Amino acid sequence: MVEGLVGEPLVRLHRIVKRFGPVLANDRIDLEIREGEIHALLGENGAGKSTLVKILDGLLQPTDGEILWQGNQVTLESPVAAAALGIGMVFQHFSLFEQMTVAENIAVSLPPDDSLQDLNVRIAAVGKRYGLALQPNRPVWTLSAGEKQRIEIVRALLREPKLLILDEPTSVLTPQEAETLFGTLRTLAEGGCALLYITHRLDEVKQLCSRATILRGGKVVAACDPREETVENLASLMVGSDVAGLRTATERKVGQMRFEMKNVSMRGEGSHGRALKNVSLGVRSRQILGIAGVAGNGQSELFAVMSGEWPVMKDQSILIDGQPVGHLGIEERRGRGAAFVPEERLGHAAVPRMSLSDNVVLSRQRTRSVVKDGLISRAGARALANSISVAFGVRKGRADPPASTLSGGNLQKFVVGREILRGPTLLIINQPTWGVDAGAAATIRQSLIDLALRGTGIIIISQDLDEIFAVSDMIAVIHDGTLSEPVGVTETNRDAIGLLMTGGKGAKHAA
Amino acid sequence: MDFAAAIMITVITATTPLLIAALGELVVEKSGVLNLGIEGMMATGAACGFAAAILTGSTFVGVAAAIMAGMALSAVFAFLVLGLAANQVASGLALTIGGIGLSGLIGAGFVGTTRQPVPRFEFPDLSAVELLKDFPYISEIAGVLQFVFGQDPFVYVSLVLAGGIFWFLGRSRAGLLLKAxxxxxxxxxxxxLKVVWTRFLAILFGGACAGLAGAYLSLVYTPFWSPGMTAGRGWIALALVVFASWRPVRLLFGAYFFGAATVLQLHAQAASLGIPAQLLSAFPYIATIIALVIMSVGRTSIGAPASLGTPFVPDR
Structure with a gap:
């Protein structure tokens, strides 16, 4: 995009302050967005991006500061008021109604005086213009993440917005879907729409955006042209220090088979679950197997089967160190040297309202210093919680706070640390760094690589392709409950994996 | 009037209060609020309706008073669960206990008083009309017409309500927003979307329906007032909503199924079939449990609103 094409300032945020109790989420933020530009808003989790965007969308009221829309001061008291001005929003966590159809989901967001008579025609027209195909009568829960996002975008576009805000739009997309999205966004910008693009993926910003504003700790720390900066520069601006690169092990010698699963099929949980179809896999000592895939393709079911949350019918179809464990539950499998880190930190890996030391007891009942003769040793549990915190750099406000008070990154370091410090011979981890800041993500990934070096077999389920490629030796892809043949990380590339993620060619047991 | 028609009328009378109360609760639950206070609102509605009807001599005033009483109680509930984001289960139970107590206070002076039940509509007997009396099957046709058009007004209100809610939830834009x-x-x-305001209106509607259902009990069904006269019907209405998997048409059939079960077990007791009376009394409840089990085994989408029972506190 040529600088001259970018138009007048559309919206100006002037010294915006937002305070939640003692926490200062936005500290005197200035931001200007012009017509026809794709403006990047960069920052770590907790930098204040989401808060700022919610203020722009009328969901939150600023404590102080002013918003100028086309030069006039405005108050955005609700999303309705923001939409009336021409501000549209595509949420990171989709604001969709799973049980309702695509058309119904779009209808609920339209203004009351807007007729619903020809809605399907209008959806088709917008879809055609921007390459966003949708089937209006499908229930939303049957759709892929990419399709769900299209609903959000079409929903915003039907209001003909002047400013479209996209919060981490590519975090759930395959590389191919992301490419399509970029095309749509460029078309929109050429039509004069201003776009505020929130992300922490820096290569996307360099590809797409002409200006960038970087937030850290609630403040603007830099505004720049991302095309003229290196990715490393942008990253250190975001994090405030250099992020350590991963020390990958050179040529690990793989050892014996740690974990094997043979032809396991399992029906999905509830009406929205995904059935597993004939899944086989294996991981050896000193090996990391990465399982890529778009969310909702059977990852949760696969994790539940591997961890013993759902035991399987045939004892022989799951082996730990060659021993059948298919009938065994989680705690028995832990007794065989396995450790598990599920996807949701709060509610699955840790009990939100219980203290860290209590949460240690939950998965470490077999550790002698924690539970002796059926009694919990408070001192032992606290000491262990403390040593986990020290080893993994968990920052916390008090000595033994409830799990829910930790930030996402810190809690994730804690639950991963809790399992790694047991010295497991097998570790299965689902979405190890989802929603975690770059610093914590680097710590967790490094600790996984180091653990593999010490002889552990590791299986990582992740939606994040960068992560999969950074830590895995072998990569397999899960799509519609089917697992592809694992391939060595050096024998494949992002495009090939991306194709498998959408069920494209190469899927071995295509459904 | 023959025996079958007599049984059908008792079935309709047993069903109508259940249907009205359950339809109200259906709308409340569709908006994401669980109100366990139906029993209390029905009891208070029954007492207020009866008291007002006796004092003024007007059935209409009685019904209006019952509706207002149900709405007033539900407004208290709405203040607790929407205004203060209190726990819905605890608030609903409190509403039931409080409502039953309140009904005792209001109704205490009216125990033993009776009044004429609300009359059924009179449909002329066509077979008595000179012109038509030689028409083939005229007595049967006349009987059917008298049955169809000869119920009390509440019955038609309940049916119109069922149709209206079916249309509202399935076809109207406001209903779509409520479901969302x-x-x-x-x-x-x-x-x-206005989450709190919409839920407030839904809760008031549920309260109005529960009050109306209570009025039906004390003004049509019995027609007198005695403490505890709701006899768990509020809970049955609550179960019916689940039983119907939150769908108005299924609710209509479910309510009639349940009403029929209640009446049939009475007749079975009268016929002395050698089955213990307690077992027969339990029959409608057992039938409900069996139906619920069959439904959940079928694993068809149960249809509970996903936000049901969770308090809503927007961050500001």
Whole structure:
């Protein structure tokens, strides 16, 4: 995009302050967005991006500061008021109604005086213009993440917005879907729409955006042209220090088979679950197997089967160190040297309202210093919680706070640390760094690589392709409950994996 | 009037209060609020309706008083669960206990008083009309017409209500917004829908329905007032909503199924079949449990609104 094409300032945020109790989420933020530009808003989790965007969308009221829309001061008291001005929003966590159809989901967001008579025609027209195909009568829960996002975008576009805000739009997309999205966004910008693009993926910003504003700790720390900066520069601006690169092990010698699963099929949980179809896999000592895939393709079911949350019918179809464990539950499998880190930190890996030391007891009942003769040793549990915190750099406000008070990154370091410090011979981890800041993500990934070096077999389920490629030796892809043949990380590339993620060619047991 | 028609009329009378109360609760639950206070609102509605009807001599005033009483109680509930984001289960139970107590206070002076039940509509007996009396099957046709058009007004209100709610939830835009709010309150809020206001209106509607159902008990069904006369019907209405998997048409059939079961077990007791009376009394409840089990085994989408029972507190 040529600088001259970018138009007048559309919206100006002037010294915006937002305070939640003692926490200062936005500290005197200035931001200007012009017509026809794709403006990047960069920052770590907790930098204040989401808060700022919610203020722009009328969901939150600023404590102080002013918003100028086309030069006039405005108050955005609700999303309705923001939409009336021409501000549209595509949420990171989709604001969709799973049980309702695509058309119904779009209808609920339209203004009351807007007729619903020809809605399907209008959806088709917008879809055609921007390459966003949708089937209006499908229930939303049957759709892929990419399709769900299209609903959000079409929903915003039907209001003909002047400013479209996209919060981490590519975090759930395959590389191919992301490419399509970029095309749509460029078309929109050429039509004069201003776009505020929130992300922490820096290569996307360099590809797409002409200006960038970087937030850290609630403040603007830099505004720049991302095309003229290196990715490393942008990253250190975001994090405030250099992020350590991963020390990958050179040529690990793989050892014996740690974990094997043979032809396991399992029906999905509830009406929205995904059935597993004939899944086989294996991981050896000193090996990391990465399982890529778009969310909702059977990852949760696969994790539940591997961890013993759902035991399987045939004892022989799951082996730990060659021993059948298919009938065994989680705690028995832990007794065989396995450790598990599920996807949701709060509610699955840790009990939100219980203290860290209590949460240690939950998965470490077999550790002698924690539970002796059926009694919990408070001192032992606290000491262990403390040593986990020290080893993994968990920052916390008090000595033994409830799990829910930790930030996402810190809690994730804690639950991963809790399992790694047991010295497991097998570790299965689902979405190890989802929603975690770059610093914590680097710590967790490094600790996984180091653990593999010490002889552990590791299986990582992740939606994040960068992560999969950074830590895995072998990569397999899960799509519609089917697992592809694992391939060595050096024998494949992002495009090939991306194709498998959408069920494209190469899927071995295509459904 | 023959025996079958007599049984059908008792079935309709047993069903109508259940249907009205359950339809109200259906709308409340579709908006994402669980109100366990139906029993209390029905009891208070029954007492207020009866008291007002006796004092003024007007059935209409009685019904209006019952509706207002149900709405007033539900407004208290709405203040607790929407205004203060209190726990809905605890608040609903408190409403039931409080409502039953309140009904005792209001109704105490009216125990032993009776009044004429609300009359059924009179449909002329066509077979008595000179012109038509030689028409073939005229007595049967006349009987059917007298049955169809000869019920009390509440019955028609309940049927119109069922149709209206079916249309509202399935076809109208306001109904779509209400369902969206019950499905995902956070998304609805972020789209700018009025979550709290919509739920407030839904709760008031549920209260009005429960009050009306109570009035039916004390003004048509018995027609007198005695303490505890709701006899768990509020709970049955609550179960019916689940039983119907939150669908108005299924609710209509479910309510009639349950009403029929209640009446048939009475007749079975009268016929002395050698089955213990207690077992027969339990029959409608057992039938409900069996139906619920069959439904959940079928694993068809149960249809509970996803936000049901969760308090909504937007961050500001």
């Amino acid at each position: 709010i019950g499905e995902n309150q956070v998304s609805a809020h972020s789209l700018g």
